[in-house]
Amino acid sequence: MLAPAIATVFLLGVFWKRTTAKGALWGMVIGFAIGMFRLALNVTIGAKAGLVMEAKKLVIRIGEATEYTKDLVITGLQDFSDKLGNILPAGSADAFQSPVKEALTSLSSLSPASREQASALITQVGGSLDQLFSGQYGWLFSIASVNSYVFTAFLFLFCIILVVVISLLTPKPTEKQLQYTVMAATAEQKAITRASWNKWDVIHTVIILGIVALF
Numbered sequence: 001m002l003a004p005a006i007a008t009v010f011l012l013g014v015f016w017k018r019t020t021a022k023g024a025l026w027g028m029v030i031g032f033a034i035g036m037f038r039l040a041l042n043v044t045i046g047a048k049a050g051l052v053m054e055a056k057k058l059v060i061r062i063g064e065a066t067e068y069t070k071d072l073v074i075t076g077l078q079d080f081s082d083k084l085g086n087i088l089p090a091g092s093a094d095a096f097q098s099p100v101k102e103a104l105t106s107l108s109s110l111s112p113a114s115r116e117q118a119s120a121l122i123t124q125v126g127g128s129l130d131q132l133f134s135g136q137y138g139w140l141f142s143i144a145s146v147n148s149y150v151f152t153a154f155l156f157l158f159c160i161i162l163v164v165v166i167s168l169l170t171p172k173p174t175e176k177q178l179q180y181t182v183m184a185a186t187a188e189q190k191a192i193t194r195a196s197w198n199k200w201d202v203i204h205t206v207i208i209l210g211i212v213a214l215f
Contacts, residue, residue, distance in 0.1 A: 001039050001148070004156035005031025012163050017183040023167030031159040038151055041144040047087050048133050049144040054080055055126030062107070062119045070110050077104050077122075092132075099125050 005028045012019045012027075058076055065073045081100040085093045103118035133141045143151075178184035185193070 001035035001042075001152060001155070002032060004152055004159050005035065008156060008159035008163055012160070012167075013181070015182055016164075016167075017178050017181045018167055018172065019163065019181075020167040020170045020173055021177070022170045023163040023165075026166050027159050027163035030162060031155060034155055034158075038143065038148075038155075041140060042148070045133070045137055045141060045144050047083075048129075049141065051080075051083060051087060052126055052130045052133065052145060053147075054083070055122055055129060058122050059119050059126070062103075062115055062122065065107070065110060065115060067110060070107060074104060074107060077107075096125050096129065 008031065009019075009024045009028055013024055058073070058080060061069075061073050061076060077100055081097050081104075084096045084100065087093075088096065099121040103121040106114040106118040106121070108114075130145075137144070175184075
């Protein structure tokens with residue numbers, strides 16, 4: 001959540017010589033603020049948003065369940081029921097746990113009809129949870145429900161656009177400020193940089209980039 005603003009300023013600062021100090025500053029400040037806002041939502045209502053997402057995943061797993069994976073699906077439903085009891089108030093948890101227990105009973109004999117019934121029950125639970133939390137938290141819950149990686153990708157894109165727009169609306173950086181950017185390097189500076197590394201630097205770089213690509 002905090003990396004997009006930092007990555008944006010670093011990449012644009014090095015590779016785009018039109019980046020300005022004000023663009024970088026406000027990109028960092030606003031990007032950091034949005035990231036911290038989402039982290040706060042993760043801490044406060046992230047577990048509840050996770051219940052809705054887990055219900056959707058369980059529906060998919062139930063639909064794809066076979067005799068070999070039935071035990072895993074049953075274990076997932078039991079864990080889901082436990083989470084409902086831990087996260088929701090005691091008075092309201094029973095209403096959601098009851099359909100989950102019914103779904104567990106349905107899956108005792110794995111058949112198309114039992115899978116369909118169990119899927120319908122968990123879909124109902126997920127929809128009821130979504131409706132409950134949306135009523136409690138409104139648009140905050142909608143933001144908290146966005147997948148963290150998707151949110152991070154959109155935040156990165158937003159930070160890039162923000163820094164670019166502000167940079168274009170502010171005066172160009174001076175030649176002195178540009179001396180450490182790739183695009184502003186002279187032929188002599190590039191030659192000095194090229195002469196500073198050897199084949200082992202290349203080999204190590206390829207290994208590191210390969211590991212990054214693998215992950």
